[in-house]
Amino acid sequence: MVNLKPIAPASISSSFHALSDPLRLQVIDLLRSQELCVCELCEKLGVTQSKLSFHLKTLKEAELVRSRQEGRWIYYSLNLPQFVLLEQYLAEYRTKAVMLPARSCPD
Numbered sequence: 284m285v286n287l288k289p290i291a292p293a294s295i296s297s298s299f300h301a302l303s304d305p306l307r308l309q310v311i312d313l314l315r316s317q318e319l320c321v322c323e324l325c326e327k328l329g330v331t332q333s334k335l336s337f338h339l340k341t342l343k344e345a346e347l348v349r350s351r352q353e354g355r356w357i358y359y360s361l362n363l364p365q366f367v368l369l370e371q372y373l374a375e376y377r378t379k380a381v382m383l384p385a386r387s388c389p390d
Contacts, residue, residue: 294345294346294365294368295368295369295372297344297345297346298345298346298347298365298368298369299369300341300345301341301342301344301345301347302345302347304338304341306328306330306334306338307338307341307342309328310324310328310335310338310339310342310348310359311342311347311348311361313327313328314348314359314360314361315361317360318358318359318360319358319359319360320356320357320358320359321335321336321339321356321357321359322356324339324359339359345365346362346365347361347362347365347366348360348361348362349361349362
């Protein structure tokens with residue numbers, strides 16, 4: 284009997300989904316060095332606020348970014364603990380994975 288690893292928690296699955304979009308990866312990259320407001324992100328990415336809002340919502344739901352409001356502006360930053368969780372999840376494959384040779388399939 285094969286010992287299967289439990290399915291990843293929903294937060295890990297949603298984080299990988301959020302990271303699968305090129306625009307969202309660009310947002311993550313911009314937020315690596317500093318907190319930015321929506322208008323700055325729109326300008327740097329060359330997208331409309333409505334398009335960016337959809338992607339920021341996905342990143343927030345995946346717990347990859349945080350937002351805070353200051354006056355009428357909303358600022359976004361990385362939620363580093365979620366990145367640590369993803370790192371730890373992936374590290375388990377590197378450190379604990381045992382690759383067994385394939386078995387012959389029955390005819």
